[in-house]
Amino acid sequence: MEHLAVWIAALLTLGIISFLYKDNAWYKLSEAIFVGISAGYWFVVLFWDNVHGKFWTGVFPPEQYDAAGNVITEAPDYMLWVGAALGILMLMRLIPKIGWISRWPLAFIVGSTSGLYLINYFSSNMMRQVQGTIMPLFGMWPTDPTTGETVFQALPTYDIVGNVVILVGVFSGLVYFFFSKEHRGVFGATAKVGIFFLMVTFGASFGYTVMSRMSLLIGRVDFLFGTWLGLIK
Amino acid sequence: MKFDLGTARQLRILLLLLAMALATVVSTGAVSAQGEPVDRVDPDVTGEPMIDSVAMLPADSIPDEAYPAPPTDIAVKDTPNDDGGSIDISWSLSIDDYEGGKVDRYVIMRAPAVNGQPGEFVEIGDVTGRANKVRDGNATEGEAFFYKVVAVNREIRDGVLMWEATTESEAAGPVASSAQWFDWRRLNVFVGVILLCAFILYFINQAQKGKDLFIRKIAGLEAVDEAVGRATEMGKSIFYIPGTQDMNNVQTIAGVTILGRVAELAATYDTWLEVPVSRSLVMVTAKEIVKEAYSKVGRPDSFHEDQVHYLTDDQFGYAAGIDGMVVREKPATIFFMGAFYAESLILAETGNSIGAIQIAGTAMPSQLPFFVAACDYTLIGEELFAASAYLSREPKLLGSLKGQDIGKAVVLVSIIVGVILESLGIWEFSKLFRVID
């Protein structure tokens, strides 16, 4: 069984890789297996984790005993029925006549997502990032504990340059995203600087993505030449 | 445009909820505004020598000088800004508690209040020496408790616990935990959200009154017409990929909203639009949207149920599926609008290799470089969210863009002011933006 397993895995791996040469029957077979298996995998996992694990065991908690034999079964959570009801409304789509009901659970999901994102992004990606950008450019003003005097303490040049770069980058980048003003004159020039920063960001992202993809390929090569063929020491 | 019944009702309910929240905040005004951070409670022993066995000597053989002085000034109070069930305990360290002193750890004891007097004390947890506060997270809401803090000195020789000398503090209490109706630590976020929403709503209102709002050209969106037109000329199809995430991602919502506009164009030109999706919920929504678009331009019969179809939830299963379809059907135009992960590259490169016009939009920074490189036009981040407003030219939506810009202006001004103040040694301003207490 172990030999069969590793061969199946290797043949499927090669099947996907063969797409690099051209679209072919081996690839199509692997692809079809993949589409079917992955759809089935999620179908099963979501059923057990969500429908069974969350809903069923939540409303019909299995009996449990602690070490002393006392019943410690949890109280059923009736609120979960609402979720099941929404889920069933969702399936109404299968009946064309009352398919419109499925908009209710949809509205529920869209609404909760909007509310949650509004707050999460506002606090973490805006407030916190604004706070992160506000920093002393050139140095700190710590209070000397012995004399009680406030003294200026300059930052190293490296940090000053870094701080200025961050400030300019964030500022000009945001200017680029202004929609209600034409990019002209000083405003346009600032937006241009903003684009430069965005491009550096994309370049760095690109570099990191290359790194990531290559790592994953290395992982497959390790499988083919190591686990399967045993050629890697 | 006027608010129809549905929206007006919703607004009213929103206002009602807000008013309710504010009213409860005011009525429970007793809530303390300063939620001082409390150190983590560690009910388990940490950072101390391992005890392999216990050889406890009788209490009278413990030298008298081994007993530490008790901790003093035990203060107990309901944990502020929480939903109840939690009490903060703090104290002044025992005078024998210093590095190398006589206190190894503090044991926290709790007793329920019986007729205003402490009942039987039981141990509920402990902290290492030098700690002066803990949080009891198991105090049933509404029940009153008394607390004691016990200083513990221990002798451990070669992993054998020889003796334990303990001194109890006085009992403090009674105190009961309660839940609060407003988290004062989040007041700044509250004000910020209200302000931003106010800007947006103000400009939506202005736009509805007919005020002309200028919106600059966004290249990627100007090209949508051209891209659909080209597909029509070539007699080929259009693919629309609304990302690979579910409806619980706002980018997907933005993506399917733009799909509505594209579908209207496709229906007008009578060009085949195909929408393969990777989430069942997205399929449901996208079907609705495309159907709606077709009937809006008066071609409900041209709509086919199978125009929008599900492939698989799996990211690469989906990418592989699309790949095959693109190579075989060779669409003239491909749209990528929504949240993408690694599959963006496969999709965009394959589309590029068959020479399709590609317009992409995503707020996933890691995927933007590939779209920028392999697509003809790319909407970057915020531009994706602006797209549906821009394409529809609906005043309400354009107004919200203007409101966003005001938000951006506030951010820019705050950053500049903040940096200047901070460079001069004035810290208070940046604290307005803190999110952790």
Place this chain on the structure above:
Amino acid sequence: MRREIPLLITGIVGAVFVLQYFIPHWPFSKMNAWFSDWFSIVAAFAIWLGALNLMKISLQKIAGRKEDWGYAIVIIVSFLVIVIPGFGGGQGYREAGTFFSWLYEWVYTPLSSTMFAILAFFVASASYRAFRARNLEATLLLVAAFFVMLGRVPVGDLLTGFMPTGWQLSDLAGWVMNFPQAAGQRAIMIGIALGLVSTSLRIILGIERSHLGGE
């Protein structure tokens, strides 16, 4: 009714989700938990729609003897091959030693990993064909990419070993990542946050409603 009720649901649920952030008191403290459970359950129900759709399309392909209909059979068979032991295996369906976990380990994992891995090839091909220093912006993108790609592997420092410490490629790559890159990311982030807040607000207020479809 078909339109108003969904709009109302969206509005109320959205508003509650915003408010619960500020209100620690019951029931707001619990709502979040309820909603998250509900979402998981709805998503699990919804996948039935997706799976049925996939089956329908595949069956149509087979019935119509459309191109590549043979692969449609493979899709259906492999779907059933994993679903039957998945449901038949009971709660312990994915424990080690089950057929489901075998399929996961030896079929699903290699397929999905390889799908990920062939991206490496596409990324290289895209670099060769698409990444051109067409203008100043594109040049900046490429230069930043160079620094990062070389600086994040040991070979970068090998090439710049003659430079003083602090100026070698790994240091420069670190600088690019920590400052200009972070600044750009932050600008994008703040912009996205604003766009999200505005889109969410429009959805909650029912101004943006196309996602709910027509009457």
Place this chain on the structure above:
Amino acid sequence: MSTRTWELLVVAAVLIVSTIVYLGKVGGWIGGVSFSPAVSIIVIILIFLSLVWILVRTLRGSLVDRRIVFLFVGLAVVLPFFMSITQKIKISPEVQQLYDALEALPPGSKVLVSFDYDPPSAPELQPMAESFLRYCLRSDLKVIIIGLWPQGPQQADLALQIALEDPEIQSKSPQYGVDYVNLGFQAGNEFVIQRMGANIESMFPRDYFGAAYRDLPLVRNVKNFSNIDYSFNLSAGYPGTQEWVQVAVDRYGLRLGGGNTAVQAPMMYPYLNAGQLVGLLGGMNGAAEFELLTGVTGKGTKFMLSQSFAHMIVIAFVIIGNAAFFASGRRKPLEQGK
């Protein structure tokens, strides 16, 4: 012969050769292959020369077929596996910060590790997981594992097996439930994090193997994030580090270190810069640096040579593409090779 015949022959050849090699592996008469330094250098020179050939071809006006690019990538990744060249790895500040924060923890501190990835991202994240767990168990830190991706706990189990093989850890004979625990997967994405902030047990009433939360000594008294001293998130997408920062760090003040796929890592720098993350391991490179810091050579270090070669190849292709672009008078599109 037709192309079709050739293709079939190649497929047959691949299958036959791999069968022979496989039989050799099973029978033990074919072992690992390793190039001598001289062979390694010759291979490198050959690759370089063929790149020059591609440059010349491209400069003459036609892009080479993308399959040739693919072939080079394949070689650049495969060949270094058989070379024995050691590289000097330098520690970047964000990795050092993560390590320092970890090192400062007293023994017995509770560390929450969230496994939010699946097998496709394992080549990058598994080495991090292994060395992180190994470090924790060696330093007597208590490890609490959860997963927000269904496959996460399985990956955690694999990493634990590797970590537990370490002789130093074996001598401590750590116990499940006392020194480390795997609480398994829970559906609900960032909602799970949010509810853990209030009550971890409500989200993970049972562990991965079915034992009740309250029966596990390690977590019995862990109510929520305030009882966690440090947390580490291995993330490959959504939900991942961004959600942990937004919910656990910003709302509950958890101390969080991130281990990210390289694709995700750039997005984490603003969080790092704003102090929302205590440190960051990005991609294979981050894994290798962390291995160096913790003093155990694992897969991260082993794979770095292939990584270096692959980066060089990509850079070479960017340069070749651009050289041709400039040589052909910039704007004129090149003919697509076939």
